[in-house]
Amino acid sequence: MSSAPRGPAWFTTGVLTLCGMIVSLQQTLVIPLLPDLPEILGVSADDASWLVTATLLAGAVSTPIVARMADMYGKRRMLLLSLGVMTAGSLIAAVGGSFVPLLVGRAMQGFGASLIPVGISIMREQLPRERLAGGIALMSATLGIGGALGLPLSGVLYGAFGWTSLFWSTAAVGAVLIVFIRLAVAESPQRSPGRFDVVGALVLSVFLVCLLLALSKGASWGWGGPRVLVLGAVSVLSLALWIPLQLRTRAPMVDLRTAVLPPVLLTNVASFFAGFAMLLNSLITTQELQVPTDTGYGLALPVVTAGLLMVPGGLMMLVFSPVSSRMLNRWGGKPTLVAGLAVMGLTYAGRVLAPDSVANAVVGSTLVSVGTAISFAAMPVLIMSAVPRSETASANGVNSLVRALGTSSASALLALLFASLTVSVDGVTYPSAAGMDAALWAGAAVCVAGTAFGLFIPVRGYEAEPDPVPGPVAESGGASGSPDRAAPVPGGAGYPRPPREPTGT
Known part of the structure; x- marks a missing residue:
């Protein structure tokens, strides 16, 4: 129960x-x-x-x-x-x-x-x-x-x-x-x-620390520098050790057999791109609002003003949470995820073509935030509809980790682009307009990739047939007689459709 x-x-x-x-x-x-x-x-x-x-x-x-x-x-x-x-x-x-x-x-x-x-x-x-x-x-x-x-x-x-x-x-x-x-x-x-997989947790920690350190410090340490190369090598070796270790462990840190199921795997891949696009939006908008106008795209606003102009995007995520809820209940997790990523991708492309202004920057940032709210709401639904109740927190934790890897990758890519494409204004180096356009196109590209992966997620939506094993939920976490089943989740696999209206007399 x-x-x-x-x-x-x-x-x-x-x-x-x-x-x-x-x-x-x-x-x-x-x-x-x-x-x-x-x-x-x-x-x-x-x-x-x-x-x-x-x-x-x-x-x-x-x-x-x-x-x-x-x-x-x-x-x-x-x-x-x-x-x-x-x-x-x-x-x-x-x-x-x-x-x-x-x-x-x-x-x-x-x-x-x-x-x-x-x-x-x-x-x-x-x-x-x-x-x-x-x-x-x-x-x-x-x-x-x-x-x-x-x-x-x-x-x-x-x-x-x-x-x-x-x-x-x-x-x-x-x-x-x-x-x-x-x-x-x-x-x-x-x-x-x-029992808790201590060895698996330690090896996973080594992999994550080395990978994220390389991503976050690569710009300042140098991408080809010895520290980054060593960290990259250790992360690859630890991952190569961790995967077979998880497959051999009876109660692994991460159940890779569940993680490679198409609904879980494709949702996590799409989540990586969504996390990438989310952080890229904040970094790009902050840069655009604050740099000098002589860069060709900057709006030269004070730091406090730029921060306040980021608030509408966050508030719109709150406003759209009930909209996302209705989309999940009406259409299911997959269409909701794809719709959110599509909104983000179209907005990124539009920001490249739109003239530089405070209004366009704020509207563009806000629309990306709306797409983020929609797509992020769908991810846990898709994950929970595909995993047993006993693995709900673990599976959502992996999904959160994948999104974090996406945000770290966005920061690393943006640092590389902005360091490669620069312009000097009054002796100070800033990212150039070409660098800003490249970053915006990168945002559009990752959203297209996320949308493509989302389209292939194999789920039965809201109109799916009822769970073939009905009954109360057992303490072991699943439906009666099937302890490892996933409980029905709105918008996900196994979620029962509404009762049909009676026909005839």
């Missing part, structure tokens, strides 16, 4: 959504501080950049591990653990006063990244079926909402109360959410059997 929520569905949805929002919010809070942190902390600019890299690495490594542990040891327990580590990291960063405590705190904050896949898996168990698609859409939208609000909010807090206020605020919100989770979320009785 599935766990019963401790509070009403709206309260559970609200608490889990706030968890997702604080995760995406704290990832962007330090970005406006980066120019001032070297002077504040007495370190170099390269050292200060580790305050962003540490959070990225910790989040990427912890997400699949925490998600797997959630399936094995309890989703509510791991939700509280992740939020507790994130809150403790905020406190350490706030009271540390120097670079090392701040770096440790930022790494601990990265553990919050697992809150989103674990939160979505809790929604699957505790929300009524008619509210599930809406909850998933809202939870997925928090990635953009928090990111868009983080930049202007951090500027306001930093200017009014100093840099430590950023971490005091996230610590306070984290503490409140811990209380709310204990009130709103019941522990799931379902458990994935077996």
Whole structure:
């Protein structure tokens, strides 16, 4: 039997959504501080950049591990653990006063990244079926909402109360959410059997750390430099070791046999491209709004103004979450995913052709955010419709990791393009108009690729026949008599169609 929520569905949805929002919010809070942190902390600019890299690495490594542990040891327990580590990291960063405590705190904050896949898996168990698609859409939208609000909010807090206020605020919100989770979320009785795959987790961590370090530091270290080459080689070797290890392990860290099923594999590939396009939108728009007009495309706006102009995109992700929910219930996960990616791709192409103006930049960024909200809402639905209940958190964790790899790849590609195509204005080097156009075309290309993969996802949509094994959900996680079945998910495989109207007399 599935766990019963401790509070009403709206309260559970609200608490889990706030968890997702604080995760995406704290990832962007330090970005406006980066120019001032070297002077504040007495370190170099390269050292200060580790305050962003540490959070990225910790989040990427912890997400699949925490998600797997959630399936094995309890989703509510791991939700509280992740939020507790994130809150403790905020406190350490706030009271540390120097670079090392701040770096440790930022790494601990990265553990919050697992809150989103674990939160979505809790929604699957505790929300009524008619509210599930809406909850998933809202939870997925928090990635953009928090990111868009983080930049202007951090500027306001930093200017009014100093840099430590950023971490005091996230610590306070984290503490409140811990209380709310204990009130709103019941522990799931379902458990994935077996022992935790420690060796698999360690090898996967080595692979992710080496790969993400190479992607995030390649521009500053040099793509052909020895450090990047060594990291690349170690990541390839660790992946080559990890794959057969997972196939031989009885309870693997990631069930690769499930991961290569066409619905899961193609959804994850499309998710990679969607994550790529999402981050590229923020980076390109911020660049366009701030660089001088003499570059041929820049709008020369102050940092605070540019940050405020990013807010509409985040708010539109919130506005479109109920629209995404209706699309999921009416059309299913596959058409919704494809529609979102198509909106993003068409917008990127349109931005290349549109004249440079503040209005066009904001409208273009907002439309990409709308496409992001739609496509991100569909991903968990497609994943959950293809995997057993006992692997819900783990499968969503892998999907979140794949999206994170997409965002890291976007940052690396943009750094390469902007470093290769430059223009000098008053002795300062900026990316050229050709570099900006190349970045926009790259965004359109990855959306086309994501759409193509999405079209081949083999799912039965909303109009599918009812699950052939009816009955109540067993504690083991599946339908009665079939413990490994995936429970019906709105818009996914096995979701029963509405009852037919009677015909005749």
